[in-house]
Amino acid sequence: MPLYDYRCNACGQQFELLVRSSTVPACPHCAATALERLVSLTAPQGTSQALIAAGRRAAAKQGHFSHYSKAERAKVSK
Incomplete structure (x- = not known):
């Protein structure tokens, strides 16, 4: 299951969700399903x-x- 960053179009909150392909993600703050998927930050390389x-x-x-x-x-x- 991939971890995605989202921004809610209804309330403007930004959050991460672990989403299965068959699941429709919803905002944990207002339960809206109109979400914008954001580019997730990757972990920097190196020690x-x-x-x-x-x-x-x-x-x-x-x-x-x-x-x-x-x-x-x-x-x-x-």
């Missing part, structure tokens, strides 16, 4: 350590070091 390192590099380029420890800030600022 979590690689993602953390990439995020830190991007933050460092912008001058944000608040998420680093004092020891890590000393290493980066050199």
Whole structure:
């Protein structure tokens, strides 16, 4: 069963549903069946350590070091 993202045309809520092919999906907020299927985000490739390192590099380029420890800030600022 695939997991889909939907937006309800009636109430505007966005949500995920696990849908079988024979099932008509309905909004969990207002029970409307007029839904727009959205493009689902995929999980990023790579390990979590690689993602953390990439995020830190991007933050460092912008001058944000608040998420680093004092020891890590000393290493980066050199």
